[in-house]
Amino acid sequence: MLLRKFENKDRKQVITLIGKILYEIFKAKPKGVELGKGLFKKGGVLYVAEEKGKIIGTIGIRKQIGRTARLKKMYIEKSYRGTGLAQKLYNTIESFAKKKRYRKIILSTTPEMKAAIKFYKKQGFVEYMCNKRKNQIFSYKKL
Numbered sequence: 001m002l003l004r005k006f007e008n009k010d011r012k013q014v015i016t017l018i019g020k021i022l023y024e025i026f027k028a029k030p031k032g033v034e035l036g037k038g039l040f041k042k043g044g045v046l047y048v049a050e051e052k053g054k055i056i057g058t059i060g061i062r063k064q065i066g067r068t069a070r071l072k073k074m075y076i077e078k079s080y081r082g083t084g085l086a087q088k089l090y091n092t093i094e095s096f097a098k099k100k101r102y103r104k105i106i107l108s109t110t111p112e113m114k115a116a117i118k119f120y121k122k123q124g125f126v127e128y129m130c131n132k133r134k135n136q137i138f139s140y141k142k143l
Contacts, residue, residue, distance in 0.1 A: 001056070001085070003092055006046035013055040014048065014073075021075045025112050043100050046073060047092055049085055056080050059089040061097055064106060069097050071107040074116070086119055094123075098143055106140045 006014065023029060044062030048055050057080060060072040071093065076086050097105055107125065109116050117137065125139040 002050045003047055003088060004050065006048050006058075006060075010048055010055055014046075014058055017055055017058065017077060018073065018075050021078070024078065025110075043069070043102075045093075045096055047089060047096075049076075049080075049089060057085050057089055059093045061093050061105070063100075063102075067101060067103040069100070069102040069105050071105050081115070090119075090123060094143070102143060104140055104142050106138065108136045108138050110135050111137060 019029075044060065046058060046060035049057035056077040057075065059074045061069045062072060064070045074086070074089065076089075094105070105125075107120065109120070111117075112135075120139055123141065125141045127137055127139045129138040130136070131138070
């Protein structure tokens, strides 16, 4: 397995992977999966996990404000969950954040993403806000 930075040639596979996982969680076709340009500007990066030419996982981070970064696009192919891949991806992105001298990472998720919430808590993230109207849970971790 190879962990590397996203390349434009990965776009279709990454969008397909994310769409598949969102369908799996919400049982509805996503309205559109985008890889916004903001992810790659000013202190942001997207990593992919690749095995035999297939993208099996993603994780990204982008600058939010000041020394705070936002974790984005953490998705793992179902058959690779529980293999340690999520930990490897997260360790890679946290290391990147520390090199960029971020002091805090924030993220948002939904209550339906129970495994993700459990994983983030294990990494030291603390929930600080819940927006029930938008179905979002916000968490942070100090670095």
